[in-house]
Amino acid sequence: MPKKKKTKLSYGRPPRFDVPKVSLSSKATRTIIRSHHNLKKAHAQALKTGNEDKAAEIEKQIEEQGGLRVYQEASKLGQSSTRGGDSSKILLQWLSEEGIQAKEVKYDMLEVGALSATNACSKCGLFNLTRIDLNSQEPLIEQQDFMERPLPTLQQDFFDIISLSLVLNYVPDAIGRGEMLKRTIRFLRPPVQSAKVFPALFFVLPAPCITNSRYMDATHLDAIIESLGYEKLKQRISAKLVYSLWRYTGRLPVNPRAFPKVEVSPGKGRNNFSVIIC
Structure with a gap:
């Protein structure tokens, strides 16, 4: 009997499957x-x-x-809308607060680990969306690993904003998480000094990744992301999730700082989530 082919997992969300709907609390x-x-x-x-x-x-x-x-x-x-799980609603609220409105020429957005082609960002009229997932089951979501996506060379291949919502936490190792964060800036358009928001990164993590980790807290994560040339515009921490919006400034340090795995919040009962920047 031939061996069943294993599904290869890489950086990002796992493959999606169409399964019978069940009731889960x-x-x-x-x-x-x-x-x-x-x-x-x-x-x-x-x-x-x-x-x-x-x-x-x-x-x-x-x-x-x-x-x-x-x-x-x-x-x-x-993450269904019936449970308030569409994180892009938070992004749209923040963009509205910053005065970002629909215009004739839309902003280009890369949604990594896309679960749906009908979320709030898909319907708002602000974006030309490129959606990718490791094993898409929807025609509007391209099957692709972000870590293997070809680097852009033409102006039209860059993005104004990248959505990395509940993706980094699925990467199984700390170095891989760091590499994913570093890779985001290579897909963003060069910053313009007068721009208030774009180019930007919309970033979502489960709250325990920073509120209950031995190796991570909000200050440490901010320092890591800032070291890549981002500045934080918005943040919201709920009991379940941490949402943040970062503008890419392009200001990279001459001597980039390394972020090894260090204990920042000792204590029993904490998880081991961390991000390493080499």
Whole structure:
């Protein structure tokens, strides 16, 4: 019997699957998502240390819990409009506060890890949207790994804004997260001094990544993103998510600062989320 082909995962969201709709409570959804993330991190660590037996054991556990199929069901439910999960609504509110309105020439937006082609940003009339995901199941979402997307060479290939919503936290290792953040600036148009917002990065993380991590807090994350030439325009921290909007200034330090994995918030019961900039 031929072996079942494994789905390759890289940086960003996992592949999406069309599955029968089920009723899951918010608590059950969060539990599934949290468990899947923890197991994927443990799996990546086992592979990194060369412990193939442990990696196989964890992979089996992931499959026993429903694997990516169940994870995606929970993820789509958790981010559905009925549960207020469309993070782009926050972005549109902020842009409105900054006086950004629809115009004849739209802003170019790259949405990394797109789940839907019908979210608020898709309907607002502000953007020409390029949506990418690792394994898209919608015709308006291109199947592509952001880390393998060709770097732009022509003016029309650059973007005014990149959306990185609930994507960085799925990258299984800290160095990979740093590389993803560094890569964003290579797709943004050069900044104009008079511009209030663009070029920009819209960035969303689960709140525990900065409120309950040994290796990360809001100050440390701000320092990392600022080191890449961004300045923070907006931020909102809820019980579940951290939203932020950053303008790219293009001001890069002559001697870039490295951000190794360091403990910033000691204590029991904290998670190990971190970002490393080499």
